[in-house]
Amino acid sequence: MKVLVPVKRVVDYNVKVRVKADGTGVDIANVKMSMNPFDEIAVEEAMRLREAGTVTEIVAVSLGPTACQETLRTALAMGADRAILVETGVELQPLAVAKCLKALVARESPQLVILGKQAIDDDSNQTGQMLAALLGWPQGTFASKVKIAGGGAEVIREIDGGLETLSLQLPAIITTDLRLNEPRYVTLPNIMKAKKKPLDTVKPEDLGVDVTPRLATLKVEEPPKRKAGARVADVNELVQKLRNEAKVIS
Amino acid sequence: MSVLVIAEHDNSALRPATLNAVTAAAQLGGEVHVLVAGSGCGAAAGAAATVAGVAKVRTADAPHYKEQLAENLAALVVSLASGYSHILAPATTFGKNFLPRVAALLDVAQISDIVSVVSADTFVRPIYAGNAMATVQSKDAIKVITVRTTAFDAAAAGGGGGAVEAVGAAADAGVSKLLGQELTKSDRPELTAARIIVSGGRGMGSGENFKLLEALADKLGAAIGASRAAVDAGFVPNDYQVGQTGKIVAPELYIAVGISGAIQHLAGMKDSKVIVAINKDMEAPIFQVADYGLVADLFQAVPELTAALDK
Numbered sequence: 001m002k003v004l005v006p007v008k009r010v011v012d013y014n015v016k017v018r019v020k021a022d023g024t025g026v027d028i029a030n031v032k033m034s035m036n037p038f039d040e041i042a043v044e045e046a047m048r049l050r051e052a053g054t055v056t057e058i059v060a061v062s063l064g065p066t067a068c069q070e071t072l073r074t075a076l077a078m079g080a081d082r083a084i085l086v087e088t089g090v091e092l093q094p095l096a097v098a099k100c101l102k103a104l105v106a107r108e109s110p111q112l113v114i115l116g117k118q119a120i121d122d123d124s125n126q127t128g129q130m131l132a133a134l135l136g137w138p139q140g141t142f143a144s145k146v147k148i149a150g151g152g153a154e155v156i157r158e159i160d161g162g163l164e165t166l167s168l169q170l171p172a173i174i175t176t177d178l179r180l181n182e183p184r185y186v187t188l189p190n191i192m193k194a195k196k197k198p199l200d201t202v203k204p205e206d207l208g209v210d211v212t213p214r215l216a217t218l219k220v221e222e223p224p225k226r227k228a229g230a231r232v233a234d235v236n237e238l239v240q241k242l243r244n245e246a247k248v249i250s
Numbered sequence: 251m252s253v254l255v256i257a258e259h260d261n262s263a264l265r266p267a268t269l270n271a272v273t274a275a276a277q278l279g280g281e282v283h284v285l286v287a288g289s290g291c292g293a294a295a296g297a298a299a300t301v302a303g304v305a306k307v308r309t310a311d312a313p314h315y316k317e318q319l320a321e322n323l324a325a326l327v328v329s330l331a332s333g334y335s336h337i338l339a340p341a342t343t344f345g346k347n348f349l350p351r352v353a354a355l356l357d358v359a360q361i362s363d364i365v366s367v368v369s370a371d372t373f374v375r376p377i378y379a380g381n382a383m384a385t386v387q388s389k390d391a392i393k394v395i396t397v398r399t400t401a402f403d404a405a406a407a408g409g410g411g412g413a414v415e416a417v418g419a420a421a422d423a424g425v426s427k428l429l430g431q432e433l434t435k436s437d438r439p440e441l442t443a444a445r446i447i448v449s450g451g452r453g454m455g456s457g458e459n460f461k462l463l464e465a466l467a468d469k470l471g472a473a474i475g476a477s478r479a480a481v482d483a484g485f486v487p488n489d490y491q492v493g494q495t496g497k498i499v500a501p502e503l504y505i506a507v508g509i510s511g512a513i514q515h516l517a518g519m520k521d522s523k524v525i526v527a528i529n530k531d532m533e534a535p536i537f538q539v540a541d542y543g544l545v546a547d548l549f550q551a552v553p554e555l556t557a558a559l560d561k
Contacts, residue, residue, distance in 0.1 A: 026381075098354060120494070122377050123376065125362060126362060132321075139426075159489070160343045163487075164430065164431040177488075178481075215361065215387065218386065220385075226525075226538075228539065229543065230541075235554040235558050238544050242524070248502050248523070
């Protein structure tokens with residue numbers, strides 16, 4: 001079966017972003033960009049399904065400016081077979097992304113779309129669920145284990161109270177959580193090979209999708225700062241401060 | 251126009267997160283209605299009707315709502331959406347799972363994880379793991395919103411007198427099925443509702459060593475949390491995780507033990523009222539947000555702290 005894996009180019013998870021002085025956003029000029037960590041897990045899961053013989057083709061998709069090609073090359077170096085860039089300079093919000101992906105699903109007919117559960121830049125946690133709704137497909141979100149068998153998918157999900165297991169009919173949407181797998185490192189030979197793999201570019205207009213943002217960002221600010229407090233010398237001083245100064249224990 | 255809050259419940263009782271979402275809803279203007287969809291969920295619906303500020307409870311009782319699968323719940327909410335200016339759910343794994351489906355089916359944006367209501371169409375939400383706060387305005391006719399529970403007080407349960415009205419069920423999508431749940435059982439308070447949290451990181455070294463934190467937590471009546479590193483290492487189950495993609499907590503007292511303080515962990519706990527850090531690495535970033543920092547070996551300091559609480 002064919003799998004579609006959308007991947008997003010985001011500020012690297014080790015970078016602490018700075019809010020721009022004019023309050024219009026965060027400063028991402030000259031900042032290291034990487035594949036969204038949850039999407040790496042999605043690519044890895046697709047690879048493991050292929051290595052298990054369940055999946056025959058992995059198509060990576062990214063949406064955004066030309067620079068997203070780098071993210072797609074990373075997915076190809078991890079092992080995806082080919083890539084599609086939906087190229088646009090417009091700020092993309094989850095609903096617009098889901099609509100573009102729906103159009104690509106109609107073209108590619110995958111049985112499975114595996115996405116990261118959330119991007120670490122906008123922290124929306126929406127795209128997979130929205131795509132599932134637009135397609136009328138079942139979803140297994142926040143997956144920590146995926147098994148494909150007998151024309152269906154069995155997904156163990158991380159929920160607030162623990163874990164739950166769902167059985168989904170295929171085609172289906174899966175979104176990844178942290179414990180699903182540990183993504184492989186890309187090797188130099190695979191990076192070289194990835195350069196020769198096909199990467200197609202389409203525009204949202206080609207897909208018949210209006211990507212105009214629905215939410216307007218009015219301003220972006222620093223969060224309230226926490227000041228570092230005092231060091232205490234020992235446990236007795238700590239207990240005394242918690243009792244008499246902070247008054248949070250009795 | 252009215253506001254619809256989708257209740258998180260287990261058919262017999264409301265989950266506390268619902269009460270925080272009701273408070274956010276009350277700030278939007280208009281009547282607050284609560285949808286309780288479940289199977290044999292009369293008790294939960296009755297409880298919702300007594301929540302302060304709730305004018306009406308709409309309840310859909312059918313076997314295919316028992317587990318509140320996203321596919322079925324979203325279809326039901328969409329069938330009830332007309333007449334509402336806003337549809338809200340708590341930003342828990344429950345709300346995050348189904349509400350984006352509702353937004354997509356209504357062809358509107360979702361505003362995730364709001365921490366404040368500026369006006370009926372403008373909200374503040376954290377981005378970049380809470381390192382920036384964005385004020386966003388929705389241009390859509392219906393605003394679909396998940397609510398960060400720690401940012402809104404719980405509405406008072408009991409005393410309210412909302413009407414309860416049954417609504418028809420939507421069709422069963424029949425595309426997914428719950429096979430089973432493995433829920434963590436604990437006598438300790440729930441992480442997201444606890445007044446005190448004792449949290450352990452990679453420095454704990456093993457799951458066995460979390461017993462030290464359990465002893466301390468029992469003395470304090472605290473919940474136990476963990477950093478991603480401790481969960482990934484298999485010391486504790488996933489539902490202990492506090493952070494950007496785990497649980498967001500804001501207790502009165504958060505005691506971080508052997509936690510270095512990665513951005514992603516701080517995102518989940520930096521709104522705690524008082525933060526204590528115990529770490530042997532004096533350079534650990536956790537000390538930059540801690541009100542009280544103790545540079546010490548946790549294997550000595552934690553038992554000492556547990557003992558000192560008796561004095």
